[in-house]
Amino acid sequence: MTLRAENISLHLSGFDLLRDVTVQVEAGKITAIVGPNGAGKSSLLRVLTGELAPTKGSVSFNQRDLNDWPVEQRAQMLAVLPQHSLLNFPFTAHEVVALGRIPHQTGTLKDAEIIDQALKLVDAEYLQKRFYTQMSGGEKQRVQLARVLVQVWLPCEEGEQILVLDEPTAAFDLAHQQLTLEIVRQLAEKGVGVVMVLHDLNLAARCADKLVVFDGGLVAAQGTPEEVLTEQLIDQVFGVKAMISRHPVTNKPLVIT
Amino acid sequence: MPSSWLIAILAILLPVVAFYSMTVGTVSISMAEAFSAAADSLFSSGDTVSQAQVILFDIRLPRILLALLVGAILASTGAVMQGLFRNPLADPSLIGVSGGASVGASLMIVLAGGAVESGLLMGLSLVALGAFVGGFAATILVYRLATSGIGTSVTTMLLAGIAIGALAGALNSLLSYFADNDMLRQISLWQMGNLSAANWAKVSIMALVSLLLFISFPQDSRALNALLLGESEARHLGIDVQRVKRRLIVLTALGVGVSVALAGMVGFVGLVIPHVIRLLIGPDHRWLIPGSAMAGAILLVVADSLARVVVLPAELPTGILTALLGAPFFIVLLLQQRREV
Numbered sequence: 001m002t003l004r005a006e007n008i009s010l011h012l013s014g015f016d017l018l019r020d021v022t023v024q025v026e027a028g029k030i031t032a033i034v035g036p037n038g039a040g041k042s043s044l045l046r047v048l049t050g051e052l053a054p055t056k057g058s059v060s061f062n063q064r065d066l067n068d069w070p071v072e073q074r075a076q077m078l079a080v081l082p083q084h085s086l087l088n089f090p091f092t093a094h095e096v097v098a099l100g101r102i103p104h105q106t107g108t109l110k111d112a113e114i115i116d117q118a119l120k121l122v123d124a125e126y127l128q129k130r131f132y133t134q135m136s137g138g139e140k141q142r143v144q145l146a147r148v149l150v151q152v153w154l155p156c157e158e159g160e161q162i163l164v165l166d167e168p169t170a171a172f173d174l175a176h177q178q179l180t181l182e183i184v185r186q187l188a189e190k191g192v193g194v195v196m197v198l199h200d201l202n203l204a205a206r207c208a209d210k211l212v213v214f215d216g217g218l219v220a221a222q223g224t225p226e227e228v229l230t231e232q233l234i235d236q237v238f239g240v241k242a243m244i245s246r247h248p249v250t251n252k253p254l255v256i257t
Numbered sequence: 258m259p260s261s262w263l264i265a266i267l268a269i270l271l272p273v274v275a276f277y278s279m280t281v282g283t284v285s286i287s288m289a290e291a292f293s294a295a296a297d298s299l300f301s302s303g304d305t306v307s308q309a310q311v312i313l314f315d316i317r318l319p320r321i322l323l324a325l326l327v328g329a330i331l332a333s334t335g336a337v338m339q340g341l342f343r344n345p346l347a348d349p350s351l352i353g354v355s356g357g358a359s360v361g362a363s364l365m366i367v368l369a370g371g372a373v374e375s376g377l378l379m380g381l382s383l384v385a386l387g388a389f390v391g392g393f394a395a396t397i398l399v400y401r402l403a404t405s406g407i408g409t410s411v412t413t414m415l416l417a418g419i420a421i422g423a424l425a426g427a428l429n430s431l432l433s434y435f436a437d438n439d440m441l442r443q444i445s446l447w448q449m450g451n452l453s454a455a456n457w458a459k460v461s462i463m464a465l466v467s468l469l470l471f472i473s474f475p476q477d478s479r480a481l482n483a484l485l486l487g488e489s490e491a492r493h494l495g496i497d498v499q500r501v502k503r504r505l506i507v508l509t510a511l512g513v514g515v516s517v518a519l520a521g522m523v524g525f526v527g528l529v530i531p532h533v534i535r536l537l538i539g540p541d542h543r544w545l546i547p548g549s550a551m552a553g554a555i556l557l558v559v560a561d562s563l564a565r566v567v568v569l570p571a572e573l574p575t576g577i578l579t580a581l582l583g584a585p586f587f588i589v590l591l592l593q594q595r596r597e598v
Contacts, residue, residue: 078493087487089535
């Protein structure tokens, strides 16, 4: 177990955002979190990344309490891609991605090499010298993706690495959605644990090793996509009548509405 | 423009401007005379001191050095504040330091009556002391108002800064209302910013403060870059955000507090210079802060040289010149930016 939230509850300004949630993110695996709006997905991410302290329960990361890790060391092992970025200063794409190397002391040359590779990987090589403030929403998000990728690019001696993504595909066209899932898959194969919030159940079913379904601050179900995605569960959680079929090529569950 | 070029150009320009400024003033001293006076005071051990030497080394040199240091501090703290607040229109006055300083100075002028230049302490007047204490106190108040259990909210700080600024404005008006004519003139002169009272004691204090700031700022440049992404993103990049914020606010309050105390309110440098440098070389604080410091120094030395000669034989307060030079430049930049968008 790499990152584990145990029996956490989160109570914020009069609302129960999470109730007795236990979730585990393993290195080398992709965990997808799905659920309706306001179900507590983002709250869980904020607790898992140490942004919010749970009201009850604990979060452990690499055999230690998450908050016992010094911030600099934690940043070498845990990278987080938020849903929206506030950046409104004219950094170039290269400069934005370079920020992801701040926690590491690998030297400028090595960093530049990693940054170039990451920009190429997310199909943003042509944006290198462009200003972030003048990019489209999807381009910005790809640059931000490259920024968190370089943060976990090389293995860390301190412990297993985790990449947390909050709706990484929301701003992307079809091709870049596929690309993102492919990148995430490669990263998992290198041993990084990935946890992401997704809205598209079919995308989640295709790429995730484990699905966690949230509903009203509770975990409604968790397990492999095959175990979790049933017509009954989708009706119960989303209130939508759907049919579950199989993808003709991948044989993964396919939700048809 | 590559960042290193701009830094190199500024590094060449700064000493040239500073040296040229030595020759400018009510008494005109040519370059050659300035050189020979400098050589005299360095190599001759005679007791006779020429008039040129007195003007150059007791009046102009401290004044130029003070202008240089104040300009560097105002511009670099402006760059730091714009980064910390993630707002290109922020300036050091946002954290209340200028408002507080101006109340402190006015209070001293009104309390001490006409006798402000008496009671000198190490070359510092009571007004300078009042300004420094007022500025620092206001910043601490703004910081306290914006800090809760979770940390310091920059949004709340911005609002608290505006509130404290308004309060300071009201107190200032109140003090002006009770002041007599002579005091009023002193208050308004102080608010225009003036470097004419420069002396070596002031230069030494300013130099010490500058040294502290310019040793500290480079350590936080990367943290400031990360902070532009947002505070939680910076935390995920391993930055101790609360500590960085506290350190930068204290350093800014100290730097601006001392600058305002020694040179009065010199507007526009802290807002415009970082903005201009950012347009030229981008927002990377590792270059932006030193670039702004040098450009701020140059602007203030030039403005102060002009202040000495435009209305000969009288002198203009320097603060008027920085705004007169800075505002049109800024407007041109804004128009250009609007065309690009």
